[in-house]
Amino acid sequence: MxxxxxxxxxxxxxxxxxxxxxxxxxxxxxxxxxxxxxxxxxxxxxxPIVGLVGLVIRGPVKVGAVVSGILVLIAVPVIWQPHVPVNPGLHDRDYWLGLAISLGVVWLLVLVGIVWRRMAASPRRN
The missing domain is CATH 1.10.287 (Helix Hairpins)
Known part of the structure; x- marks a missing residue:
């Protein structure tokens, strides 16, 4: 209590x-x-868009879409309006580039996940 x-x-x-x-x-x-x-x-x-897309896609692509959405939502405040640096080094960076790199890494990992699943599902030939 x-x-x-x-x-x-x-x-x-x-x-x-x-x-x-x-x-x-x-x-x-x-x-x-x-x-x-x-x-x-x-x-x-x-x-609603995310909900409908979530009903259609599966597996690693679904995870990539969710993570991408979260990254974009986090980036919106710093991309939307320019900031006056409060602390040197804190706000003086290219947020568009950082977002692009982050999304690139996410979708590269999605691609690796898809390839990994297909390799695991395919029969082995000896």
Missing amino acids: KTRVALGLAGLVMMAWGALLALEVPTIVEFGAWFLAGPILHDLILA
């Missing part, structure tokens, strides 16, 4: 902190982008 109360209090503190940070958003456009456009884009467009 004490653990639940502690976790509940921690959650309430985090909610209050998030609300304070949300009030500091400088423009209504940014507020709308984070709190309206993001959830609408996800719930009305992205989630």
Whole structure:
């Protein structure tokens, strides 16, 4: 019971902190982008597409699609708007290139997975 109360209090503190940070958003456009456009884009467009694609594809391609979607969602905030470097070395990189390399590695691994499965499924010839 004490653990639940502690976790509940921690959650309430985090909610209050998030609300304070949300009030500091400088423009209504940014507020709308984070709190309206993001959830609408996800719930009305992205989630149904991913759900339908998930019914069609199987195996390594499905895993690659999920990982690719996650990488793109993580990259959107840093690609969407330019950042003023807060800490030298933290934001001064080419995020498009990093995303492209990450997606390339994911799909290379998907290809390896497909080849691996086909080799394992094919009968051995001696």
